[in-house]
Amino acid sequence: MYVIMVYDVNVERVTKVLHIGRRYLTWVQNSVMEGPLTHAQYRRLKAEIRKVIDEDEDSVLFYTLRSERDVRRENLGLVKGGPEHIV
Amino acid sequence: MYVIMVYDVNVERVTKVLHIGRRYLTWVQNSVMEGPLTHAQYRRLKAEIRKVIDEDEDSVLFYTLRSERDVRRENLGLVKGGPEHIV
Numbered sequence: 685m686y687v688i689m690v691y692d693v694n695v696e697r698v699t700k701v702l703h704i705g706r707r708y709l710t711w712v713q714n715s716v717m718e719g720p721l722t723h724a725q726y727r728r729l730k731a732e733i734r735k736v737i738d739e740d741e742d743s744v745l746f747y748t749l750r751s752e753r754d755v756r757r758e759n760l761g762l763v764k765g766g767p768e769h770i771v
Numbered sequence: 772m773y774v775i776m777v778y779d780v781n782v783e784r785v786t787k788v789l790h791i792g793r794r795y796l797t798w799v800q801n802s803v804m805e806g807p808l809t810h811a812q813y814r815r816l817k818a819e820i821r822k823v824i825d826e827d828e829d830s831v832l833f834y835t836l837r838s839e840r841d842v843r844r845e846n847l848g849l850v851k852g853g854p855e856h857i858v
Binding site: 688690692712713714715716730733734737738739740741742743744745746747748749750754755756757758759760761762763764 | 779801803825827829830832841842844850
């Protein structure tokens with residue numbers, strides 16, 4: 685599966701979320717990471733994120749697709765994630 | 772087509788981006804909007820966004836899918852966009 689994670693997390697906890705996310709996904713923009721994961725990896729990622737966020741204050745949104753081929757990316761302005769992430 | 776827009780825009784310009792985005796898409800989380808658009812609407816949205824952002828400082832990422840059915844959403848923590856946006 686292909687996972688896009690968008691997080692809106694209080695600055696006190698954002699470094700933890702970033703560290704967990706980076707072990708599974710590639711950073712593409714401020715607050716956005718993405719990458720291919722197995723279902724088991726996706727479950728572990730969510731479990732780890734759940735442990736560090738405050739569910740009353742933070743929000744983490746996951747978009748999941750069957751394959752990266754189902755999505756196209758287009759960027760306006762700064763390309764923060766490096767050229768390998770551009771369609 | 773189905774469009775997910777994630778923006779990372781300087782606070783001086785973010786209100787403009789938000790106003791444009793809201794005319795085309797539904798706000799789902801801080802910096803994230805999404806919705807179904809025609810190709811023509813998508814082109815207009817990008818053209819309007821391009822006019823207000825500073826391409827050296829801001830970044831707006833668009834994910835496009837053939838259909839909303841190709842993507843699933845899962846939310847941890849706060850659900851900011853309202854219950855109609857949850858799978």
